[in-house]
Amino acid sequence: MDGDNKSAKPKPAVEKAAEQTGVVVSDDALLFDDSPEKEQRAELAAAIATLKGDLEAQTKTRDALLAKSSLTMEQARQLTDEHIDHLHRYNDIKDAGQMLFGKLAELKDKTVKEIYKDYNVDIED
Incomplete structure (x- = not known):
């Protein structure tokens, strides 16, 4: 069944971070890249995802404060x-x-x- 997600494996953190950040990383690059840069890219992608989440939270807080102040x-x-x-x-x-x-x-x-x-x-x- 194509639509069945029960058999799908959970995505690694690198792939999740790549999806969240819009960074395109090919499967081949992830599977066969044993360079130290692979780990750095993964850390950077995760950091970008974290920063984007923080930005969204701060934006929501700002918008809520603006709504309260009527400014x-x-x-x-x-x-x-x-x-x-x-x-x-x-x-x-x-x-x-x-x-x-x-x-x-x-x-x-x-x-x-x-x-x-x-x-x-x-x-x-």
């Missing part, structure tokens, strides 16, 4: 980009402030820590 993908990207821009600006301003405190400490022959204390600025700020 479109474009709006979420724009919000993220704006947040990153704000972080860059904050870091640039903080760096400039630290340089000024350093120069002031140098001019007053004090440590930066003392300058922070003089201006009631927390050293962690």
Whole structure:
């Protein structure tokens, strides 16, 4: 019986990974290839299949979060980009402030820590 799958042998991991990843590997290449690359190809195909599964799971999680937030993908990207821009600006301003405190400490022959204390600025700020 052609349609009977009961007699079919389970597919090796390499073949499953090849099916999942779309990587085409001929049966002859798998059967007669004793090279070390065969094992590497099998590991890579399995890794690709795992990564594709992870990507699908992360995509589903992302889509569920977007659905909860009522944001479109474009709006979420724009919000993220704006947040990153704000972080860059904050870091640039903080760096400039630290340089000024350093120069002031140098001019007053004090440590930066003392300058922070003089201006009631927390050293962690």
